[in-house]
Amino acid sequence: MAYCLEIMSTQAINPSHGGSIFGHRVIHRDREDEHDNYFVQQRDTIGRLGLSTLQKVTAAFRILAYGVAADATDEYIQIGESTAIENANDVARFLEIGERRGFPGMLGSLDCMHWTWKNCPTAWAGQYAGRSREPTIVLEAVADYDLWIWHAHFGLPGSNNDINVLEASHLFANIANGTAPPAHYVIQGKVYDTGYYLADGIYPKWSTLVPTIHQPLGPKKKLFAMMQEACRKDVERAFGVLQSRFAIVKGPVRLWDKHVLHDIMTSCIIMHNMIIEDERDEQVDIQSWREAPAPEVDICRDERIIFEEFLARHRQIKNKEAHYALRDALIEHMWEHYGNSDN
Structure with missing residues (x-):
């Protein structure tokens, strides 16, 4: 890791060779233009800044990760319910x-999909084993x-049917x-x-x-x-x-x-x-x-x-x-x- 950091710092200080590999030319891939406009902070009609990228991403991940209600994000990061629900x-x-x-x-x-769990704990193997005789976890989608x-519901043992x-x-x-x-x-x-x-x-x-x-x-x-x-x-x-x-x-x-x-x-x-x-x-x-x-x-x-x-x-x-x-x-x-x- 230290060796890699030393190489990166050397290249940052002396980038004369023009690329990450000596002798290779640089290809500009317009990375700055690869984004979703939905998450860009914009101004409203009176010039006031709107919701920041961090606020929008945080709201989306809180709803997806924790299953919180849409209006709950309003108290946490000041986003209204009408903005969160689309x-x-x-x-x-x-x-x-x-x-x-x-x-x-x-x-x-x-429908449902079964994901094979190779390292399922032995104590749970019987509970998670379904028709395939192998432990699986079910994804309903x-x-x-x-x-x-x-819609996705994941986590039930493979012994369950649809x-x-x-x-x-x-x-x-x-x-x-x-x-x-x-x-x-x-x-x-x-x-x-x-x-x-x-x-x-x-x-x-x-x-x-x-x-x-x-x-x-x-x-x-x-x-x-x-x-x-x-x-x-x-x-x-x-x-x-x-x-x-x-x-x-x-x-x-x-x-x-x-x-x-x-x-x-x-x-x-x-x-x-x-x-x-x-x-x-x-x-x-x-x-x-x-x-x-x-x-x-x-x-x-x-x-x-x-x-x-x-x-x-x-x-x-x-x-x-x-x-x-x-x-x-x-x-x-x-x-x-x-x-x-x-x-």
Whole structure:
């Protein structure tokens, strides 16, 4: 280390050779221009400096790392809730793309990935071993059309199946609490206000999930199953791209601490999304998309009413009748728009 520092200091004092290797010419790569304008401190209309780069980055990492509420960042680094929350417009974008792909109200596709834990402690090996007979840790994720992962729940033992992971995750917490961004759309003349996710056949029949149909009978259901499975591949492709970009989450991990593994997976997903966001405008040309307002939350002082409303929303999420009604409406919608009555 001392030798390397001595070389660096010598080069800094006497950079006559022009590069890090003697005799090589210097290539200017415009590193100063490689940045995201979102994190640049700017002035407002009256010339006052806005939020600093440190404030914006700190707020983002506190929300991602600690799961704090968006308005909690206001007390810590003086950033308002409307600045920290931008997912209402993300939901609007998902709805626009989902409708173009034949699924009005779709917010992405849901699935799980198992990460092999090579150095799992022996005492935990039985708990973390699943179908593969090797200890694994489960990542539950929701990805959209361009492989952007906007929900991730990581850490459950590999002995759990997708349903167990779903029950333990926070995917529908905002819906149950009444704080989810609005998702208004119409199918077959009926207005819906809660989005849904595409999933494979193991997932339960909830009003917020649309699994595929195994062994579909009839042309309508066959068309639905074909289109559903094609769109559902988004999350599987996202897992593949994530693993191809970061080899550490592809092969067996050799670390011991679960918290370190969580930080590694979270960091890889964040960097994956940064790449996706940087390339998004080049991949998809969206002329216009509906802009959703932020959710309005009424503050109720009666704890009993709050709890009853929470239970009602929770029951609606798991409403099997609402699930079949939504699925049947989607089947008819797709047949009207993409089906061939001659078949």
